Amino acid sequence: MLDGAARLKELLAEAKRLGMPAAAISDHGNIHGAYDFQQQAVAAGVTPIIGVEAYVAPDSRFSKNRVKWGRPEQKRDDVAGSGAYTHMTLWARNPTGLRNMFKLNSRASIEGQFGKYPRMDLDLIAEHAEGIMGTTGCPSGAVQTRLRLGQFDKALKSAAAYQDALGKENYFLEIMDHGLPIERQVRDGLLEIGKKLGIPPLVTNDSHYTHEAQAEAHDVLLCVQTQSNVSDPDRFRFDGNGYFIKSAEQMRAIDSSDAWQEGCANTLLVASRVESYAEVFAEKNRMPLFPVPDGETQMSWLRKETLAGMSRRFPAGIPQEHLDRCEYELGIIEQMGFPSYFLVVADLLRFARERKIRYAPGRGSATGCDVAYALEIIELDPIHHGLIFERFLNPERISMPDIDLDFDESRRGEIIRYMTDTYGSDNVCQIVTFGTIKAKAAVKDAARVLGYPFAVGDKITKALPPDVMGKGIPLAGIFDPSHKRYHEAGEVRSLYEQDADVKKVIDTARGIEGLIRQTGVHAAGTILSGDPLQDVIPVIRRPDDGTIISGWDYPACESLGLLKMDFLGLRNLKILDDAVNNVRANHDPNFELSAHHDWLEDAETYKMLATGETLGVFQLDGGPMRALLKSMAPTAFTDIAAVLALYRPGPMAVNAHNDYADRKNGRKPVVPIHEELREPLADIVDETYGLIVYQEQVQKAAQRVAGYSLGAADLLRRAMGKKKAEILEKEFVNFRAGMKANNFSDEAIQALWDVLLPFSGYAFNKSHTAGYGIISYWTAYLKTHYPAEYMAALLTSVGDDKDKMAIYLNECRRMDVTVLPPDVNESTGPFAPVDGKIRFGLNAVRNIGANVVDSIIQSRADKGRFTSFNDFIDKIDVVVCNKRVIESLIKAGAFDSLGATRKGLLEKHEMVVDIAVDVKRKEAYGQFDLFSEPSTAGAPAAAVGLPAEYSTSEWDRKTKLAFERDMLGLYISDHPLAGAERSLKKVADTVIAELNEETPERQPVVLAGLISAVERRVTKDGKIWAIIKLEDPTGSIDVLFFAKTYELFGHELIADRIVAVQGRVNHRDGAVSIFGSDLKILELSDSDLAEHPPIKLIMDVARVNAVLVNDLKHVLQGYPGKSPVHVKLRNGARVTELQLAVRVEPSPALNSELKGLLGAGCLDS
């Protein structure tokens, strides 16, 4: 990785151009590139020779000690990698050799990894020597290393050992000359060993790139690898620029000696000995066999298991429809050779059920398989939901079955472990991915290694066209007028043309773009093989955790017939599991969710869905989706499946989602596709109000009216989706003939074709939406019936994502589910539902680790509830006794219930922790408890050295809430806007909740609220602008301050400020935001925020006299209440403010009396 800058296609083309009959690949320590090399070499007409420049342990591959063969002063000439490895070049001579090559490399990684080097050793090479050729290697090889150290006899012995291991005809004396002194330093000794042992010379030349001109790009790549700069004199680099594909003439011209010339000729000898590897790369059924009872075959056992499963599903007797369907499906499964696959998957899910690992009730097309229903692979009855088998397995199109499985993400590892334990570690592995250097990364890397400041790379990448669906334009596309995004790249092209630095960076970046940077692991895929994997592919062991990973990526593995199973982690399954456990703990110990159709008819759940209050409901919680739900007002599970299929770009582009909602609710008529088709298609399209929503409907319609089999209809659907004119023309002939045979008119045929054709491109698979729709329904059901239990699970699931947490906390507020602050006596790790409220989980408090949470809970369980802060300090373990932990808990309010104020505790917590840690350490050494004095019966022990009292004063609300937000990421015990509604209302002309899709675009508005987040951004030309999140008591909204407005108010945009904003309404992608044009910071005093705000009166001093005072007193006493009365006495410019002893209940009547007494302007707003 990051060592070879050659691209295969280019390299092989050059080999071909130079008339070379064969080309070899020998990457350092791996054969990741072998599959592609094989395919491309064969395609280029060059014989591929697959090999490796192996790392070989200087003694045993199992030894992790560094080895020195020489004296200390010979350090530079000693074993490479500071004593970690020597080098050796190995090639596979035939299929057996290639399989041995897989084993050598796999075992080097699994058994011999040392640092970053996967190492073989002589024993391993000898064990898998059949079909392998090798050489003495480069100057880092064992033989040359011994020679440099002056150990001729040991060098001879080493060469002899490898010659014995590989066989005399398979071992060569490797000589090379890139102009490096070290390559010639021991040439004579090497040749002498060759003579003594009869080892023929073999000339090689490193090719780290294809053409000489690519030396600079390769040099940059080395800098990327070593995180260095090209101008760094001490960095790792290659001397010279001769590491390219040299012609035979160039090679022969390097040295006229006989040995060199013989070595050049021997390259052809090596090439001629290599046989075709084709059988190794041939596709073969490698499906694992399920261990079935004696006397059973895979198929007979699957049949028995299916019937047994159906009997469990239908204890009162299996309906004939299911028996027939299963019989049909089993026939196809047998015909396609997949019975073991179903047994393997069913067994895996049986294990999941036994271990109570929640998995999705259905996903993808497998939800249409009745055998899968019988085997409890899926939970939806496919017949009841109208799902079809041929969408999953099409007998007319042979392909591997693909059942993707979703598990509770936190327990996915258990599933993989079970697979490995059951089928053997030799047969199961994860799948490698190769990360390439993309255009933007190449630019940034190039700028960095060339020594430019970050801003240069940044400027270029910002000038590139933006990524579309995560895909950027390649650098070549910027200059290629035929590239489809060429016209978007004008800005970067002009930079390239005008700025020499930019040109240099981009030119350099093009040299490394697309090269492989690192390996990764596929997020979901697992390979399962009936054959030992090392016979089929190379594997590697991830050093961090021992995970075994394929050496080739999935497409390569699939082409060999290896089975991939996707085990996906789905967060919502964990939420469901937690929520169900919460319900069991608080309500019904036997509670469980069901996918049975009787369970999917809860009216209250549909009522909730129809309100669009679906934040936190799986797949239904986006703003526009919620609007669609309101418009659709779902009343049945079919509506959930439909909304999931319709809320996609294709159907939305033709307004199908709104049509469905309007037709369902009678706002538009249900129109048949054609009058002749009304009856024939009624049972297919009635559930979707005459619209084609699902792929299954396309298939069924073709079957019903055009005489297709469902398998043929699946092929028709696929063809329609691809939209290739010549194929469509052919299909239409069949389609038309089929409908004609059923006596339909040309108009009806055309009408149906015209509807099916576009919809086939974006109609969705009902099997999937129905399967996932169950999860949507379950989450909606739980939110409706067990709001605290569900929202607690949801809050727990978002972990550290404070933005998400804030959204769900607001939702709790909207639902009137109180969220209580964390409490050392009440909180557990996760959020917990308690009496219809939710207790904040300690896991979500900043600086509080899992070990601290566990320790607090354990201390509470072992020693009883904490009665005071001192008691807490006394009871907890030393792991909790940490200043930062205690400070965090104080600021979060976790001690509020113990009676002291947060400020009071924080003032002394450091001293308390110091004392406590000292005592607890002494306790740990068996010394006495200094805290405990002899106590009187029943009274808690007094704590010696701890403060007897803490200050009772508290921070003002703003400070207290600011600290709380720091620790929890949001406000829990109170909100800065609580009580501010009146003050905000005076300034604002609307509230956020009033702004929706119906608010006219560009409507001017004034909003007032709290800035809860500020995101500053920079435009392409360096101007700053910002998006703030503005919260008011009714909701939150994004306000965009563009560059000109930002210049005026940017310095005022600070989180937690209360502001008024003027702006205009903007609609985009179904969401409402505001373009801010003006801003005013609002200074709210405590009295503004008070629960009982004061009445403020203004009086001129000149008018004040005893009569007036008496009358005022009389009026105020007539309205007793809790609001204080403030009087501003005005004397010219001087104002004196007084607070009266009386408290009143504000009301219009009081205001009226006061105005009558003091004048119309007496009330100060």
Added chain:
Amino acid sequence: MTAIASNGNRCPVCDTEVILAADRPHPRFPAAMHRQYLCPVCHRDDPAASGLLAFFAVHPMVELSTSDTFAALVREWLDRVPDPPMVSDEDFDADVEAWRRGDFDG
């Protein structure tokens, strides 16, 4: 209008402790007040503030006997103080259009 003593308020421009802060109705947010600071540094050469600065050069504090003079000077100052800055409609619209074109994408 309410004039209040500096109370430790600092100038938002230069962070010097201000002489005086005055609240007056905000010209564009009618129900809100706009606070204006009299800063000895920033307003040193401001003709509108020269009267008030001179007043405080002579009088360490406002007393009953000088309150009328003080009030008149405050009014004169505030009458001449410019409204808080705002973006013009043209600039605002131009930015909106630029955003719609994608010019604000980083």
